Amino acid sequence: MRALTYHGKKDVRVDTHPDPGIVNPRDAIIKITATAICGSDLHLYDGVIPGLMSGDILGHEFMGEVVETGPGSTLRKGQRVVVPFTISCGSCFFCEKQQFSACDNSNPVEKRDISEPLYGQPMSGLFGYSHMTGGYPGGQAEYVRVPFSDVGPIVIENDDLEDEKVLFLSDILPTGWMAAENAEIEGGDTVAVWGAGPVGLFAAQSARIMNAARVIVIDHHPHRLELAAGLGCETLNFREVDVREALLEMTGGIGPDAVIDAVGMEAHGFAIDNMLDVAKQTVGMGADRASALKQALLACRKGGRVSIPGVYGGMTDKFPLGALMEKGLKIGTGQTHVQRYTKKLLGLIEEGKIDTTFLISHRLPLEQAPDGYFNFKNYQNEWTKVVLKPGT
Numbered sequence: 001m002r003a004l005t006y007h008g009k010k011d012v013r014v015d016t017h018p019d020p021g022i023v024n025p026r027d028a029i030i031k032i033t034a035t036a037i038c039g040s041d042l043h044l045y046d047g048v049i050p051g052l053m054s055g056d057i058l059g060h061e062f063m064g065e066v067v068e069t070g071p072g073s074t075l076r077k078g079q080r081v082v083v084p085f086t087i088s089c090g091s092c093f094f095c096e097k098q099q100f101s102a103c104d105n106s107n108p109v110e111k112r113d114i115s116e117p118l119y120g121q122p123m124s125g126l127f128g129y130s131h132m133t134g135g136y137p138g139g140q141a142e143y144v145r146v147p148f149s150d151v152g153p154i155v156i157e158n159d160d161l162e163d164e165k166v167l168f169l170s171d172i173l174p175t176g177w178m179a180a181e182n183a184e185i186e187g188g189d190t191v192a193v194w195g196a197g198p199v200g201l202f203a204a205q206s207a208r209i210m211n212a213a214r215v216i217v218i219d220h221h222p223h224r225l226e227l228a229a230g231l232g233c234e235t236l237n238f239r240e241v242d243v244r245e246a247l248l249e250m251t252g253g254i255g256p257d258a259v260i261d262a263v264g265m266e267a268h269g270f271a272i273d274n275m276l277d278v279a280k281q282t283v284g285m286g287a288d289r290a291s292a293l294k295q296a297l298l299a300c301r302k303g304g305r306v307s308i309p310g311v312y313g314g315m316t317d318k319f320p321l322g323a324l325m326e327k328g329l330k331i332g333t334g335q336t337h338v339q340r341y342t343k344k345l346l347g348l349i350e351e352g353k354i355d356t357t358f359l360i361s362h363r364l365p366l367e368q369a370p371d372g373y374f375n376f377k378n379y380q381n382e383w384t385k386v387v388l389k390p391g392t
Ligand SMILES: [Zn+2]
Pocket: 038, 039, 040, 041, 060, 061, 085, 171, 172
């Protein structure tokens, strides 16, 4: 089969690999019909995630048709499924608590050497996201093996729902939803969202559905800010205004009730500490550039909530711990418990309450995936979301 493969920093290619087969009884093999490039794939592309190896197949947002099942799978050949990016067994201590992204059974013991010392506990398995998360081949490919296929995949029964309407149930839609849930939004709240990328836009959309009175989205790409405005949000361009001052002015001097950092570890910024973080990240000292998060913490009102769907992997310097404590802020974060949300969100899509297709700017055959990565990275204003279609 053909698959998008990592070869080194900013070097991905479509190569030929052996077709995947059933390894465990609960496995299923999926023929991919649509798969997306995620903002977090760009962290892999930029070489800032540890444990990625040349030859690894990327991709964790995908859907397709079931073509083979193990004896323990509950799927049937021919079914259309969307697959969560988090690999979860469904029955460990964490899965029982619906904390699916903390599953203790999906990351093999020999793959825990990076995350266990770094985080104190091993990470669980994710598709196409380095050997730190299990080294599972990803779904930017013609076929993929899905472990625990009786737990994760959600079957799309309604053939009228085209792939593009449901594909984002694999990651960014539940991730945006959980980000808004972690912001503990109450009716009438003002919510500020850093980053008008896919997760930021879906978090903003979710916050509106959860009855936030005002949602303010912060970015520097004019077209992405237009998409936010299209969702009924107010917008701020951080190249044009002092964000904290603007937010104070917009909220009668109080600050937003909740802030959401949908930027993560490769934030832009001009502050001197961000430049230090850039330098350290460039020379491989493992510092996360956290300027968006730092700004969000300072902007949040006293007693407010901080939600962090943006991806961080290492350490950061000059974290405003004092602002967190002295203002009594509450933090919610984590890899998304995708399986917890897929049914509810599929329902909202079917009812027409959520439409995510506005985000897709480019559709490419799998063979053009390297162009997709390059442009999604370098032309972020126009390239808002790339969907790859293997077999076209
Ligand atoms: Zn993703």
